Amino acid sequence: MSSPEAQWRAALAEGRLLLQRAPDGRVVFPPRLAAPGTGEVLEWFEASGRGTVYTLSWVNRKPPAEPYNVALIDLDEGARLMSRVEGVTPATLAIGMRVDAFVDQAEGAPLLLFQPVED
Amino acid sequence: MGDTFPRGGTAIAGLATFGIGEMPGFTSMELTAQAALLAVRDAGLTLPEVDALFICQPDDFFSGLSFAEYLGLQPRYTDNNRTGGSAFMSHIAVAAMMLDAGYIDCALIAYGSNQRSNGGKLATRISSNQWDAPYAPLFPLTSYALATARHMHEFGTTREDLAAVALSARAWANTNPEAFAKGPLTLEDCLSARMVSTPISVRDCCLVTDGAAAIVMTRTTRARDLAKRVVSVLGAAAATWWNSIAQAPDVTVTAASESGARAMAMAGVVPKDIRTAQLYDAFTINTILFLEDLGFCPKGEGGRFVSSGAIAPGGSLPVNTNGGGLSCCHPGMYGLFAVIEAARQIRGEAANQLADVDVALAHGNGGTLSSQATVVLGSPATL
Structure with a gap:
């Protein structure tokens, strides 16, 4: 048996976003050893990366540092996660916006981020 | 069972x-x-x-x-x-x-x-989990901001509604000698306050x-x-539904809807029997969410409920009659102070003493809207 979290991070480092699915169809994130609530076996699958902004907040910093956003993203497959949407401003980022995942490798550790996308 | x-x-x-x-x-x-x-x-x-x-x-x-x-x-x-x-x-x-x-x-x-x-500073060693931390949410503030933003989006709750919670708390505090934050506070003060993590400004935050x-x-x-x-x-009941706000199925509904219903069932009371509610107001959205989840108003109506003056001095449901975490005190965790204000109201010892308090409710919040616990207290007349 290998660590689900380690498997997820290894995939992210390759640019892939993995999710898990329970026998009843529920999609699970963060990765777990077993399905929450039932303890059943989970199966990995690769997510499309497409999602919708569920809610968001802009965190203000002391100028000249720019504010940054924190968003909860609903992935099309059913999981919800926290992330940041790049390439947007307080005027353009909105609840309901369609977004697409990408993996940023710039900061050392691979980081899952999102950007606006036209469906 | x-x-x-x-x-x-x-x-x-x-x-x-x-x-x-x-x-x-x-x-x-x-x-x-x-x-x-x-x-x-x-x-x-x-x-x-x-x-x-x-x-x-x-x-x-x-x-x-x-x-x-x-x-x-x-x-x-x-x-x-x-x-x-x-x-x-x-x-x-x-x-x-x-x-x-x-x-x-x-x-x-x-x-x-x-x-x-x-x-x-908040004397806590708690922080975001490893899935949330890379995105640097302010802990715990941004989690409450995410809930507030969604509540505004779904139900039309406004910053004026949030301000009504802060203004009510200050009005109660102004006549409580024990309260730390006293003095005039206006709607304009709240609306022009420095924004920390949208839509939460410093006036939406509890004291330190x-x-x-x-x-x-x-x-x-x-x-x-x-x-x-x-x-x-x-009655007393606790419910835990998540730790990270990212794991909330619906950030506008908290486990207070479970803990409150269970505690009230144990007590044999319904919301209209409760003379005063002491609700853990770490942020202004808390009061709105808990009023809804505890059944004092329908889901989504919390903003309009507080803006009607219902929770302020003279209102139909006096809430946080000591000034709450927003204007009385907030030394890191507020739960026990809410209990004490509810108990003082039943004893007849509160600074802002209400008439005829037989049933009082105290509600606690833990984590990022994660853990909810409700206590219903009664006078000798309720036994």
Whole structure:
């Protein structure tokens, strides 16, 4: 048996976003050893990366540092996660916006981020 | 089965607060110990009669052990749970069951912090989990901001509604000598306040103060022979639905909808029976969410409910009559202060005393809207 979290991070480092699915169809994130609530076996699958902004907040910093956003993203497959949407401003980022995942490798550790996308 | 509770079988026999506001030079332990000693004395009991300790300090992982040592207690049972600011309502549930079962005879529930004098920062070692932390949400503030933004989006709640919560809290605080934040506060002050994590401004945030609180619980039969008017515990329930806000199925619905319903069922009351509610207001959205989830108004109507003046002095449901965490005190965790204000209202000892308080509710919140616990207290007339 290998660590689900380690498997997820290894995939992210390759640019892939993995999710898990329970026998009843529920999609699970963060990765777990077993399905929450039932303890059943989970199966990995690769997510499309497409999602919708569920809610968001802009965190203000002391100028000249720019504010940054924190968003909860609903992935099309059913999981919800926290992330940041790049390439947007307080005027353009909105609840309901369609977004697409990408993996940023710039900061050392691979980081899952999102950007606006036209469906 | 489940939810069997000794309705009215136990009581808050003693209570005290100490050092609310600023107490430079005092340690958290000292503030808490003084509150505990005052609460024991308030009950007309003595320290050796305490045989169970319930505590959850923000800065001491082993506070159950260190506090027992400090006071010289050797409890039959020590509880140091970690459910955040709702811990103290959970303590009441456990203490009531253990008292009723005869496992313990006298429970001390205590809390205190010097967080304002000791640097003015939230004295917590808690932070976001490894999935959220890379995105740098302010902990815990941004989680509440995410809930607020969604509530505004779904239900049309406005910043004016949020401000109504802060203005109500200040109005109550202005006539409470114990409250830390007093003085004029206007809608314009709230709307023009510095934005921290949208849509939460500094005026939507609770205070950072020092302060300590303690209560002493016994069986009601014993409390009747003690010093003060009996404040009985009619119901107490806790519910935990998530830790990270990212795991909330719906960030506008909290586990207060479960804990409140269960506590009220134990107590045999419905929301309209409750004369006053003390709700853990870490942020203005808390009051709105809990009013809805506890059944005082329909889901989504909390903003309009508070803007109607319902929770302010003169309103139909007085809420946070001490000024709450927003304007009375918030020493890191507020839960026990909400309990004490509810108990004072039943005793007839509150600074902003209401008439005819037979049933009062205290609701605690822990983590990032994660853990919710509700206590229903009653006067002797409810037994």
